[in-house]
Amino acid sequence: MIYRSSLSSLPSSIDSERVSQAVECVHSKDGAEEGPTTDRVRSIRKVHSSRADVENEEELNRALNSWFDMDDAMRMETNRSEAKGEQGLQADDIEGGATIQKVFTNKSTGEVDLPPDGGYGWIVTLCVFLVMFSSWGCNSGFGVFLAFYLRSDTFAGANKYDYATIAGLTVGLGQGLAPLVAVCYKVIGLKPTMLFGTALMFAGFLLASFATKLWQLYLTQGVMVGVSISFMFVPATVVLPGWFLKKRAYAMGVSLMGTGCGGVTYGLAVNKMIKDNNNTKWALRMLCISCTCTMLVAIALMKQRNPLPVTGIRHWQPIVNQCKQVLDLRVVKNPVVPLITLWFVFSLFGYNLMIYTLSAYAQARGMSQHQGSTLTAITNGAQVVGRPLMGLAGDRFGRTNVTIVLTALLTIFLFGFWIPAHTFVQLIFFCICMGSCVGVANVMNTVLTADLLKPEEFLPAWSFANAAGSPYLLSCELISQALVTRNKSNPYLHTQCYAGACFSFALLMIFVLREQSVRQKLTRLAKSEDLDEEKYTDKDKMDAESQPSLLRTQSHRYDVLLGRGVCKYFRRMFYPMRT
Template sequence: MTNRLSGLAKVDDDQRVGTDATAGKGNGVDGINEGAMRGGEPKEQPWEGLPEKTVDVPPDGGYGWVCVACVATINGHTWGLNSSYAVFLAYYLSNNIFPNATALEYAFIGGLSISQALIISPVATMTTRLYGTRTTLLIGVLFETASFIAASFASEIWHLFLSQGICFGWGMGFQFVGSVVIAPQWFTNRRSLANGIAAAGSGLGGLTYSLAAQAMIKSIGLPWAFRTLGIIAFVVNTTCSLLIKDRNKQIGSSQLSFDYRLFKRPQFLGLLAFGFLSMLGYVVLLFSLPNYARRVGMTASQGSIIGAVFNLGQALGRPPIGYFSDSLGRLNMASSMTALCGVFCLLIWIFAKSFGVLILFAILGGTVAGTYWAVVGPITTEVIGIVDLSSALSITWLVLVLPTTFSEPIGLEIVALNGTYTGAILFTGFMYLGAACILWLVRAWKIGELEEKEANLRTEGLIRPKAGVDEGIGAQTTGQSSAILSKSSFVKRMIMWRRV
């Protein structure tokens, strides 16, 4: 039996058991129940006593695709707009809009918008529980719109901290928390593909608004550029918020802002460490490429193009990451693509001194740099389960506040200390490699969990024995059957291949 069993509470198409012993049709729960009835006596079900809500099977499509399109559009008009901050940064520095403001202060504004989006997540989760997903999204739309309007009247640097940093971050956070769990609720087999498509919206938005913001600033001026972006975000995100439908009632989502019991699970701590290191690398990469281009002798226009190409890479890379995650394994894909980004940084970016080579790195690095955002929902569901997903993600967002706030300032301080970007590039590359190594450990744990569950189900007689192993040997005791499929050693699980 090579099918993966990610938990009795999560039965999807690639995790069904007992279908070989039954008619082969219907959902996985029916297959197990029929298999348990063999011999005339029903066997005790492993989930006996658990709430019925834990066996909900998502439709894996249908209106879910409308929701995916809406989430992708919201991502484009939140995270994508945030990616265009590099254009505003270049304008601030070159035109001395805010006297006495330093580059480090501007760097903190970019990081602050991301960290505030994450730090507001418990409030957004509580709002979702009390008032629903749609209300949470609309609150975020109002905050985001207000941030652009307020920024258009900014005359001091602290005005930008409040508007483009904190207020925009809160708006982005409410919309992110309200929308990030939607795709996993609607999909099973194609969950990672759906999440990848949704995440690609941020790359497309970053590409579009990196170019559009520069054009608007040049043609209508900075204040009206802000106001125009605010109006666009309000109209588009409001429409998407009204179209999105969640499945919280069907799956029985806990919607707890904090479930401290999750900290007792080592695999969850591994996911947190994976996200922490990934963000230390990602934020430096996201905001540094245009400035790096200018440091090596390119023009501001070339720098903005490189930033736009990087966002294009994110848009192109995230759907394939999601697609192959469903076929090759979500943890396999996430860890390998994260490691690949680190390799690109250390082998291409560090030697990129010409426009052509930097464009190559931007497109290649962009395809894998945002792997975390493409997989965070599916791999958290894989490891923690759909019922505790909202609580797990709320804790995750808070843990990511520190790296997202200080990553870019750390990168700029390394540049200031060494006089070149070499140290910052090494820092970025090794953060990605470290994140990949930690997730590989989580993968090894997951394989062990699957092996244990397969052994338990075989002991209960709920799955057929493997051909050539149990069949033809004769009747076996429960202990013998369990021993045949015992858990491998951790070292073996580190090097073995399995779709997980």
């Protein structure tokens, strides 16, 4: 297999200096004929090259499995379907081979065409940053709108539950329609899908600025904007994996910063315009113009490295096949999928309860409108730094380990910091601490799915995790406002406790997921009897004669850890391992 990539070769287990010395020994004999020594050098070179290729492929395969994404799953499924259709291969034949071959094999040349890890890919990263800036980043500033709607009588007969429903619609539709948008991406292509979402957002914000009745606000700022968010951000996340492999974590981190930057920018801008005009009309029009212009720039510069073939809309059967691939409910039989879904949904629920309530809470505690919007902006600003660092820390210390730590910190911050905080300075420190951790669900959802499931199960599992929680997310802010009391000292106390309870339940789910992850790793190690030499220092390493004894000891340890029983279950859950 030939690799075309800009990645540098990885070090080989063969000593390259010995090869060089052999070459110099041959060439030092000036004019000598080629003999057995030359053949031996060629043989060494051949072994060196073959082993380097094997190690290079293994390293690249680990990198791909570690950051497996939706584009990889779609590309693998497309290659699999083409191979079955054109060559008539059996499913077992196609399933064999490394993941990197299944994803990046070019059918026309037979080569494994790897991403360049740079070049124009950084322009694409900037485009994804702008998309996140104008979609979820823009929506992060909705808390400022909500605070204004709650304290003013903008629409006759409307109550706090009506405005809370609008907040729920944007989140529920934006997250829940992701599987449908993935199908549309395969049917009509990247840019048409994103242009449709941009047009819908333009119309939604513009029409909302002229809304005079509550149902009009529901339809525009609720439904149209919520649907547009999904049609904009889902295709953008599909593009990036085609450009990066070993540097994918850095590229993803840069793109995720767009959400926090957008929340800071639009949160402060919206508050300023509402304060100056004492209404939301020009704030909505500002969002309409700025988000549309930013999206058009991003779409114009967006480029797929190897575009997937689109099915078109002329025939229904290819569309039905795409729906079956994305919405394959058989994946739910794997217990890991419901666990990831529950953790993801409750983490998002706690996040939205906090981010949408923060501004209104500050004003309920006697602070000004400007201070409330500033707190929202600080929270989003902390996410700019926190989200990329989460991904890098997950690679270094283990994804489930980092997720457990961050979710535990979120629970502590909500119960131990937010509830007693009642001054502006205290809330500033709370927003910095909370914002640096609160995006853990958005960052870790995809990578945990890739870690705990097979590549073939990734796409339907990702779709189920996004769609299953949509009804619950629709009621997010409704529950928040229903829990508000008339207590003058802290009317949002029950809301704060409920948000903390959501993160507490999410923490319980991630502990269960860690047990699953440890079980999978120990099972693989037990089958291969592979010793983790990183656990031993140079002083503790054993010589070759004692290896059989160590293997028996390690094998016995696997048998004990993988056994049945409640004690062994919790022992796996807290077993010291990078997972």
